[in-house]
Amino acid sequence: MALEHAILVSLSERAASGSELTRRFDASIGFFWTATHQQIYRVLGRMETDGWITVEAVPQADRPTKKVYAVADAGLAELRRWMAEPTVPDPVRNSLGVKMRGASLGDRATLLDDLRRHLDEHTKRLSLYEFMQNRDFPDPGALSGAALDIYLVLRGGLLMEEFWIRWLTEYLDAHTAAHTAAPATEPQENR
Amino acid sequence: MALEHAILVSLSERAASGSELTRRFDASIGFFWTATHQQIYRVLGRMETDGWITVEAVPQADRPTKKVYAVADAGLAELRRWMAEPTVPDPVRNSLGVKMRGASLGDRATLLDDLRRHLDEHTKRLSLYEFMQNRDFPDPGALSGAALDIYLVLRGGLLMEEFWIRWLTEYLDAHTAAHTAAPATEPQENR
DNA sequence: TCACACCCTGCAACTAGTTGCATAGCGGTC
DNA sequence: GACCGCTATGCAACTAGTTGCAGGGTGTGA
Numbered sequence: 463m464a465l466e467h468a469i470l471v472s473l474s475e476r477a478a479s480g481s482e483l484t485r486r487f488d489a490s491i492g493f494f495w496t497a498t499h500q501q502i503y504r505v506l507g508r509m510e511t512d513g514w515i516t517v518e519a520v521p522q523a524d525r526p527t528k529k530v531y532a533v534a535d536a537g538l539a540e541l542r543r544w545m546a547e548p549t550v551p552d553p554v555r556n557s558l559g560v561k562m563r564g565a566s567l568g569d570r571a572t573l574l575d576d577l578r579r580h581l582d583e584h585t586k587r588l589s590l591y592e593f594m595q596n597r598d599f600p601d602p603g604a605l606s607g608a609a610l611d612i613y614l615v616l617r618g619g620l621l622m623e624e625f626w627i628r629w630l631t632e633y634l635d636a637h638t639a640a641h642t643a644a645p646a647t648e649p650q651e652n653r
Numbered sequence: 654m655a656l657e658h659a660i661l662v663s664l665s666e667r668a669a670s671g672s673e674l675t676r677r678f679d680a681s682i683g684f685f686w687t688a689t690h691q692q693i694y695r696v697l698g699r700m701e702t703d704g705w706i707t708v709e710a711v712p713q714a715d716r717p718t719k720k721v722y723a724v725a726d727a728g729l730a731e732l733r734r735w736m737a738e739p740t741v742p743d744p745v746r747n748s749l750g751v752k753m754r755g756a757s758l759g760d761r762a763t764l765l766d767d768l769r770r771h772l773d774e775h776t777k778r779l780s781l782y783e784f785m786q787n788r789d790f791p792d793p794g795a796l797s798g799a800a801l802d803i804y805l806v807l808r809g810g811l812l813m814e815e816f817w818i819r820w821l822t823e824y825l826d827a828h829t830a831a832h833t834a835a836p837a838t839e840p841q842e843n844r
Numbered sequence: 845t846c847a848c849a850c851c852c853t854g855c856a857a858c859t860a861g862t863t864g865c866a867t868a869g870c871g872g873t874c
Numbered sequence: 875g876a877c878c879g880c881t882a883t884g885c886a887a888c889t890a891g892t893t894g895c896a897g898g899g900t901g902t903g904a
Contacts, residue, residue, distance in 0.1 A: 463748075464748045464751055467751055467755075470755070471754055471758070474755065474758055492745065494745060494746075494747035494748075494749075494750025495745060495746065495747065495750075495751060496744045542760070545752050545755060545759035545764060546759060546760055546763050548770070549748050549749055549767055549771065550748075552747060554683065554684065554685060554686060554687045555686065555744055555746070556684070556743060556809075557654075557655045557658075557685075557741075557743050558685075558740055559685025559806055559809055560659045560686060561736050561740065562802055562805060563662050564658070564662035564736060564802075565736070566798050566799040567662070567729065567733065567736070568732065568733045569733070569736070573736060576739055576740055580740065602827075605827075608756075610827060610828070611754055611755075611756050611757060612754065614824045614827055615750055615753050615754045617820065617824075618820045618824075621819050621820050621823075622820075625812050625813060629808065629809045629812050629813075632808055632812075633805045633809075636793075636801060636805055637801070
């Protein structure tokens with residue numbers, strides 16, 4: 463439902479082609495919405511026929527011509543309408559939680575390795591977001607309007623990474639420090 | 654992809670009918686996966702024909718007969734297979750993030766009200782999870798095996814609510830305490 | 845110049861998830 | 875006994891998202 467609106471927000475910040483949007487969805491927008499290029503192209507086509515966005519073919523030196531999209535009046539109106547309606551909670555998708563809960567039915571060591579890999583990924587991503595925060599927003603107190611919003615959304619990405627790191631660390635600690643119901647190896651370690 | 658596996662995990666903890674599973678998905682499982690009853694019934698049917706689960710009709714006094722499902726050998730094998738494979742990141746869906754980022758294009762006051770409503774919901778849910786933690790796991794250090802996993806997944810739900818509360822509070826503070834690019838109504842309220 | 849890699853666009857077929865509605869049993873009640 | 879409400883199950887049609895593949899343009903190197 464909100465892919466169209468995520469695209470509208472992104473295009474309103476700066477007009478873009480399908481592949482540029484795809485790159486944005488792999489980066490900054492990726493924090494709150496993910497989408498593949500096929501889906502983006504399809505939705506762009508629909509939005510264009512609905513008059514939400516306008517197209518302009520832009521030839522490029524050194525690479526194929528791209529189709530640059532910009533928000534039309536009807537698109538902005540739709541975005542405003544959507545933003546004013548009450549937000550319903552998004553569907554939750556958390557495979558790691560499912561695996562954690564069922565861990566005693568499978569091979570726990572394999573799962574722990576997988577979780578360590580994810581912890582590593584999230585740690586790296588947190589570092590990246592902290593770097594971006596320091597580079598792009600050295601003085602957050604001075605921000606307002608759209609720039610403040612962009613900063614606060616980055617903050618959300620950062621806090622989300624902290625959530626993952628906390629959770630994964632707590633799970634790993636509880637299952638490596640402690641005994642657990644594993645074979646009869648000596649229990650008793652940290653708390 | 655993982656709805657089947659979430660159902661398998663839940664059924665392995667205790668056999669259940671479609672409507673009992675639906676209630677679980679509205680409660681505990683809802684933290685890491687959401688699903689409607691229609692989807693659950695359809696997937697249960699498919700899993701049954703695939704031999705992952707077995708059915709037994711159980712007549713009830715005072716209410717209609719229910720069909721109770723239990724995990725079959727093939728289902729457990731499939732669950733083990735899935736749990737051992739590397740977990741790919743789940744798709745992200747965060748409408749509030751989209752709205753925050755586009756807030757300067759719409760009516761900010763309306764959005765702030767919406768965010769306050771969500772903050773209130775998350776605060777209530779955090780209280781509920783804390784209550785459950787204290788009631789069901791008074792001594793986490795003594796847990797192991799499946800019980801420890803259930804505790805740690807509840808911890809994940811709790812940490813997730815804390816994430817939301819932090820983010821929403823930070824956004825609201827930044828946009829109420831400060832000036833922002835709003836009309837010239839008197840700023841200065843709570844920090 | 846031919847093969848190859850990469851960019852940008854897009855189609856087609858499939859799977860997952862949503863929305864709206866239907867049926868049937870049981871209990872209460874007007 | 876007609877009606878209402880609740881539980882439990884499920885179908886049908888639609889929308890959203892994924893997977894696999896492809897074609898044309900452009901530059902690079904053998």
